[in-house]
Amino acid sequence: MTQYGFHxxxxxxxxxxTCVLACKDKNNLPNELNFRNVYEYGGGSWSQDEGGCWTQDTFTYHVxxxxxxxxxxxxxxxxxxxxIEKDPDTGEVKSDPEKCIGCGTCTQSCPYSAPKVDTEAMKSVKCNMCAERVAEGKQPICVEACPLxxxxxxxxxxxxxxxGTDAEIAPLPxxxxxxxxxxxxxxxxxxxVGDSTGAVMNELEIL
Known part of the structure; x- marks a missing residue:
């Protein structure tokens, strides 16, 4: 078995x-649903001392x-x-639409909120690591599309x-x-992880 993953x-x-939009386009996702999200995480403040000089400890980054x-x-x-099961050959976590009843327990259970509920079909849907592309020796569309x-x-x-082995960063779990x-x-x-000095600055974009 090969366990695939992302860096x-x-x-x-x-x-x-671009990764978000490429994924939406490939999977024909509606406006209210993303399989991939980009978090904008930031915080800090500015302060002025008695001499009138300003200093800051602001920060922002993307995930x-x-x-x-x-x-x-x-x-x-x-x-x-x-x-939901793991593919024995690739490690893909996938949902069987024949068994799924669209209850949303998977969405509530996942610390990354990766599974979504298609409210029209009432089925769980999610990133499948572009399994058909990977089987052809290609990269997932998000990876291929990233300009940087x-x-x-x-x-x-x-x-x-x-x-390396790091897999943690705020605001992820x-x-x-x-x-x-x-x-x-x-x-x-x-x-x-667990940082309280910053916040997600684009909450309305996280779908």
Whole structure:
């Protein structure tokens, strides 16, 4: 078995969201649904001293994330219909539309909110790591579309050998929750999981 995963390079990402739009276009997703999201995380403040000089500790950075096809997928563990499984060959976490009843338990269980509920079909839908493209030897569309090459995809052990093993950054959850197949190269001023000095600055875009 090959367990595939994603690498995100925060030192390259400019927050252009081309990955989000390429995914939406390929999967013909409605306006209110994303399989991949780009978080804009920032915080800090400005202050003026008695001499009139201004100083600041502001920061902002971007984090692109989709389904991480976790080793311990909470969506699968909590699905009341047993509609979610891991592909034995690729490690893809996928939903069976024949079993899914659209209850949304998977969405509520996933710490990354990766599964979504298609309210028209009343079925769980999610990133499938572009399985058909990967089977043809191609990269997922989000990876191929990124103009800054901030995303990579492949055997997770090879990605970890190339980029390290970090998989945590604010505003994402702790990796221990689900053991995601994700590697993160932290951007400048990256904050740790659980950070309270910043906030997601584009909440209306996170779908």
């Amino acid at each position: 995100f390079d925060g030192t390259r990402c400019t927050g252009c969201k 692109s994330v989709a389904c991480n096809h976790c080793d311990m997928p909470l969506c699968m563990a909590n699905c009341p219909q047993g509609a 090459r901030a995303l990579d995809f492949g055997d997770i052990e090879e990605l970890r050998a190339a980029y 702790a990796a221990s929750e689900s053991q995601p197949n994700l590697v993160i190269t932290a951007p400048v001023d990256a904050k740790p």
